Amino acid sequence: MNDALSLLYTGDLHLGRHPSRIPDDLDGPGLSPKAVWLSAVREAIEQDVDAVVVAGDIVDQENRYFEAYGTFEDGIAQLDDAGIPVVVVAGNHDYEALPEMVDNLDSDTLQFLGRGGEWERWTLEEDGEPVVHFDGWSFAAEHVYESPLAEYELSGTDDVPQIGVLHADLDSRGSRYAPVLSSDLRDTAVDAWLLGHIHSPGIRIDSRPLALYSGSPQPLDPGEQQAHGPWMITILETGEVRAEQIPLASVRYDQVSVDVSGVDDPQEATAVISAELKDHVRADLDASSLELSLVRVHLTGRTAAHSALVDQHRSMERDLGFREGSVSVRIESIDVDTRPEIDLEALAEGENAAAYLANLLLEIENGDPRDTYGEVVEDSLMAVRQAHSANAYNPLRRETELEEPGDADAIEHLEQQARVLLDTLLSQKEGNA
Structure with a gap:
């Protein structure tokens, strides 16, 4: 040769x-x-x-x-x-x-x-x-x-x-x-x-x-x-x-984590997300053939806007989009993994529903919640598996292999719901006060 x-x-x-x-x-x-x-x-x-x-x-x-x-x-x-x-x-x-x-x-x-x-x-x-x-x-x-x-x-x-x-x-x-x-x-x-x-x-x-x-x-x-x-x-x-x-694909899927600590409302979060995604396109992507960047956004951090983000993230997914150079940037999904600005340790010392939720969240953060909250985790697991088997997911099953949810999925679902409920309870307490 x-x-x-x-x-x-x-x-x-x-x-x-x-x-x-x-x-x-x-x-x-x-x-x-x-x-x-x-x-x-x-x-x-x-x-x-x-x-x-x-x-x-x-x-x-x-x-x-x-x-x-x-x-x-x-x-x-x-x-x-x-x-x-x-x-x-x-x-x-x-x-x-x-x-x-x-x-x-x-x-x-x-x-x-x-x-x-x-x-x-x-x-x-x-x-x-x-x-x-x-x-x-x-x-x-x-x-x-x-x-x-x-x-x-x-x-x-x-x-x-x-x-x-x-x-x-x-x-x-x-x-x-x-x-x-x-x-x-x-x-x-x-x-x-x-x-x-x-x-x-x-x-x-x-x-x-x-x-x-x-x-x-x-x-x-x-x-x-x-x-x-x-x-x-x-x-x-x-x-x-x-x-x-040779990066000839015209579509690219990515996941970008965005820390929204200190953000007060979804509008401010939108500005932070947009800035992060623009930096992502400029710094990380070869745009020579790329036409569309679809991003899965993972929101983290403690923020007063936690509940509002959980409530409004679907509309943010639909509405948040822009062009960066020749590339259209859209949100594929937003995963809200933020935490309320709450002192869980202090709150957990009480005897009410908020204290129960605070203890549950601390257990999820620091240990195995099945040890103390096994029945609650089991109920969450049944709920996510029931949702997984819903007819609405049949088209997706035909295209990809969807794994049955396990403990990690159940605990993630439980944590998100507990945070929303705790934030709601505290908001009601503040309103009554």
């Missing part, structure tokens, strides 16, 4: 889905995964990469095949015209749809590896000489309970780089989505493992072999925080493999 090789790598496109929680007035096709896929294609052509690699879940589900087909075909045609080969494997979402799609596409350069759950190698050649091997495996069913690496027997090479392409669940024993272990990846002769399945991008093994998840190029829900986009993989003449993310 005389020169460095470059690969544009992505995965989990989920063509046919759309990011959640997008405000109606800002929504449009430009915020879809399809738009980011075509942006990645343009990037590959502009950078004149040697190949594009897509690590599975190109189509979101079989019933979105036709919605995804045209966009994927458009990207493949552009890469075909540029003479850039594309290596793909199937994931758990497109194990049926992707093979059919590949068979229907008229492309000379599209390489589908691992059909039927069998390892397969394709070699990129230059002037008749091999320059890099791609070893790939594809899902043949929705669920795979055994590690695909148990059947990986493709031989190593002395001087030609090997790239493994695999849709799998790394270091998650018992997973039904092709569980593999980092130790097993390290035991192979592969120089880099390009993985799909996990939507949060990042390097998982920062050594030989390099192993990383591209993540979804466009984040799809608030759980997929931080920057997203394809990766540029560079294989140097020395054999060293380098990876650098």
